[in-house]
Amino acid sequence: MKKFIPLALAFSVLTSGAVTVSAANQEKVQVEAHKRGQHFKQMKNFEKQVHKANALKIERLEIQKDIVKKKDQLFDLHVKAGEQKVKEKRSANKAGWQEMKQIHQELRTLHSKAHETKKAMHEALRANNEKLALEKMNQWLSLNEKINNKLSEKSAKLDEVLAKHK
Numbered sequence: 001m002k003k004f005i006p007l008a009l010a011f012s013v014l015t016s017g018a019v020t021v022s023a024a025n026q027e028k029v030q031v032e033a034h035k036r037g038q039h040f041k042q043m044k045n046f047e048k049q050v051h052k053a054n055a056l057k058i059e060r061l062e063i064q065k066d067i068v069k070k071k072d073q074l075f076d077l078h079v080k081a082g083e084q085k086v087k088e089k090r091s092a093n094k095a096g097w098q099e100m101k102q103i104h105q106e107l108r109t110l111h112s113k114a115h116e117t118k119k120a121m122h123e124a125l126r127a128n129n130e131k132l133a134l135e136k137m138n139q140w141l142s143l144n145e146k147i148n149n150k151l152s153e154k155s156a157k158l159d160e161v162l163a164k165h166k
Contacts (some may be wrong), residue, residue: 042133070162
């Protein structure tokens with residue numbers, strides 16, 4: 001019996017703390033659910049822009065898929081040229097690769113600008129500034145269109161490189 005009382009006391013202390021923590025977590029979850037509900041109510045006003053953003057993302061992913069396929073073809077051609085020890089074909093297009101490098105740098109800049117604009121849009125939404133959020137959303141969409149255009153340009157350059165090597 002002497003061992004049972006301290007054990008029961010320790011158990012009650014531990015479980016009372018767990019109940020308090022559980023209640024605090026429940027309150028936090030309810031606040032987060034409320035914030036999430038507010039976010040979706042705000043985003044309802046941007047429905048057209050969200051659909052446009054999704055369409056741009058689909059387009060970007062399709063272009064990137066084509067780029068990966070073209071790079072795979074270039075890799076195969078590069079390996080064949082290496083096996084045949086044809087160095088002039090492999091190094092003849094250095095200017096083209098420099099142009100690709102420039103396009104890649106521009107894409108990185110556009111991606112970082114788009115990321116910063118999207119963060120600013122979310123901050124404006126959290127601050128309930130719908131006008132600023134709409135402005136940032138439109139800027140973000142235009143940056144995504146520029147990114148898609150640059151990716152198309154990259155794809156076209158890869159086509160040119162493939163045409164030279166075939």
